[in-house]
Amino acid sequence: MSDRMASRRRSNRRHSRWAAVCAGVALSLTAGVPGVATASDRPVSPRPPLRVLDVPTAMAGGLLHPDASPAGANDWSCRPTRKHPRPVVLLHGSAANRFNNWSMLSPWLKRQGYCVFAPNYGGVPGSPFQATGPIAQSAKQVARYVDRVLKATRARQVDLVGHSQGGGPTPRWYLRFEGGTNPAHPKRNKVRGLVALAPSNHGGDISGIGRLTTKLGLNPTMSALVGQAWSDQMAGxxxxxxxxxxxxxQPGVRYTVIATRYDEFATPYPKNFLTAGPGATVRNILIQNLCRQDVSDHLSLAYDTNAAQLVSNALDPAHATPVRCGLTLPLLGG
Structure with missing residues (x-):
């Protein structure tokens, strides 16, 4: 018992350090760091009643209610319709959680008739800072969660929508190594599509900070302080x-990547983009090529109604509608 208590105390200290480091990075980049979540099957705690439409409010809510589901998510009695036959699973980014990452997009998709689910993964239950653990372990948690969604909804496949780590290495690892796809029989894939917002594909450098820690050999130290996800997401x-x-x-998967040129975390932003291999399709979108007045950054892309329409179009391309471009601001969304 004493060993378990000591382990829990060490884990709590690690996540406290993660919070401090994230705050320091946020200040240096004049940006906030998204919270992280863990794939938990525990009963969902009561959620705050209001829909959240901007990043600062979501960040505050995620700190106060780290285990809460965003509005519209995790109704385990939901059954997909013929119009929207695949449940949507939302995967938050590093140091984020399901509430602070998805409080705009979750109710957006629910109103359109989707069954929406959002886990916390990659961190200690109850901590607002999730997705700090090793990518491979986070992918295993996502695999178990998707299986639970498929069983509960009786659906054959899901679509994944992810932000940052949750749109990049974690779902890609799940698809390749943890049973998300069946390359020999793609029609048996558990996942039909992956829609990624500012995904940290191919390694990011956090506006040069990651390059510096890599060059100085500090990534192991950073990971000891804030979690293995730091080193895992560095280039190389x-x-x-x-x-x-x-x-x-992976064969049979439809990929959509939505990036912003003002990203300060998953940098340089062209590394967000994917190259299609056999049997897969990829659409890479730089949002400023569609909406010049969109100046969303890494965090606010998840609270960007222009990006939200692109997500809807990617989930249901047969009924895609043009994006009515509006002003979107860094840190705030729009």
């Missing part, structure tokens, strides 16, 4: 080398 990491070795995609 062992995780990235294994993940990218046989190409970016």
């Amino acid at each position: 990491s062992e995780m990235n080398q294994k993940l990218d070795r046989d190409g970016d995609t």
